Amino acid sequence: METTNMNLKVTPRSLDNDTRVLDLEGEVDVYTAPLLRQEIMDQVDAGVKRLLVNLAKVEYLDSTGLGILIGGVKRMREQGGVLRLVAPPPRITRIFDITGLNRIFEVHATEAEALA
């Protein structure tokens, strides 16, 4: 079931028993980040092994959102899983690049590539 507030919609999808996708749409900032944090933690608690976060429709991502994603990478790793980022728009890719976080995140152009 999707969860949403005024500026961010998060829709989980199951690809198989161990793999889920979170489709994000909108802005990830200090206002909406708690929603994303909760959705990621729900997947961690559910024992998901591969979590893909699809960023294709993300219009804005700030340090708060980056922090949530870093936390998600860490939590997934702690339970032997992976969190991969999919299809970031050029603007978001640029943020990963200039902050050096492209060395921490696994970023893939498509879901198929992220699942390979």
Next chain:
Amino acid sequence: MTGDVALSEGMPSGSGRPVINGTAVVTLTIPCAPEYVGTARLAILGVAGRMGFSYDQIEDIRLAVGEACTNAIERAGHVPGLDAGINIRCEIQAERLTIEIEDNVPTMNGDAAGAEGEEDFSTQELGAVLMEILVDEVAIDTLPGGGTRARLVKYTADNA
């Protein structure tokens, strides 16, 4: 928290003039709360969008201002019951946009700043790094009465 937002263009309080010494001024006051940071970004989009900046430059300015506001909002989150505000003042000049983001939130020591969150690093530090990268000049000062002022400058020419 009343949630009041005040926006004025070219008329800083007390001046009554649309332009001061050739500089147009836009001011915005928002409550120091997460739901209003988007309002600040929208206003900055309106200001920077008509100054000849590229799309990427406008987005850089928007993100930098958002980070400055977020810093204040996150500090305010550590002070229960605080009724704080953020004043944003934009000076529009042909060669540059200067934005001051001023709050009245008490500053914290490093331990308190890092107390929240599970990410094991400071999103505030990441926000500060982003500001440094995204605009041409950044100055952050602690105000005598408590609070912080971030001064961001972005030049309209690429070779600034």
